[in-house]
Amino acid sequence: MKASKLIYRALLEIGVVAPSETPTADQAADALTELQMLADTECERIKTSIPNWPVEPVELFDELGSVPTIWLHFLQLGLSVALCPSYGLPVSAELLAKYNRALRIIERDSAQKYPRAPDQTLASMTYNDTFNILSGE
Numbered sequence: 001m002k003a004s005k006l007i008y009r010a011l012l013e014i015g016v017v018a019p020s021e022t023p024t025a026d027q028a029a030d031a032l033t034e035l036q037m038l039a040d041t042e043c044e045r046i047k048t049s050i051p052n053w054p055v056e057p058v059e060l061f062d063e064l065g066s067v068p069t070i071w072l073h074f075l076q077l078g079l080s081v082a083l084c085p086s087y088g089l090p091v092s093a094e095l096l097a098k099y100n101r102a103l104r105i106i107e108r109d110s111a112q113k114y115p116r117a118p119d120q121t122l123a124s125m126t127y128n129d130t131f132n133i134l135s136g137e
Contacts, residue, residue, distance in 0.1 A: 001067075001072055003032060003035060004023075004028060006035065006072060006075060006076050006079065007023060007027075007028055007031040007032060007035065007079070008022065008023055009076050010031060010035075010076050010077075010079035010080040010083060011023050011027060011031060011080075011083065013076070013077070013080040013095065014080050014083060014084055014087065014089055014095070015089070016083070016087055016089075030083075030086060031079060031083060034079055034082045034083055034086075035075065035079050037082070038075060038078045038079055038082060039075070042075075042078075045106070045110055046071070070102070070105055070106060070109065071106065073102055074099075074102040074103065074105075074106050077095070077098050077099040077102050078099060078102075080095055080099070081095060081096065081099050
């Protein structure tokens with residue numbers, strides 16, 4: 001999928017374009033900027049979830065073929081949410097629910113594929129049964 005298709009779907013989701021229309025050059029440019037900011041915001045989560053994620057997000061937006069479908073859906077919904085204020089539109093409860101559902105799926109998927117390593121600081125704080133609460137030793 002190309003970024004232009006993702007942008008079209010995001011604009012269609014919020015009613016800025018009709019199914020038979022294509023976004024104007026200004027709409028597409030603004031949406032691409034928002035998409036890049038969204039990818040930058042989600043960069044760490046994306047890099048741990050999608051192998052070979054480009055270092056420069058700009059490269060990504062020529063072709064999104066290697067991006068898993070759930071991430072495309074999440075990025076499209078996130079873009080829809082991000083674009084609403086630009087067009088003076090409220091974020092509908094339905095759109096927000098879709099976005100939050102996709103976010104939960106992404107978080108669950110990321111957690112299963114890439115479990116976090118134990119925190120070394122917490123690991124070093126083991127229970128010491130000889131600690132004296134009165135003396136602090």
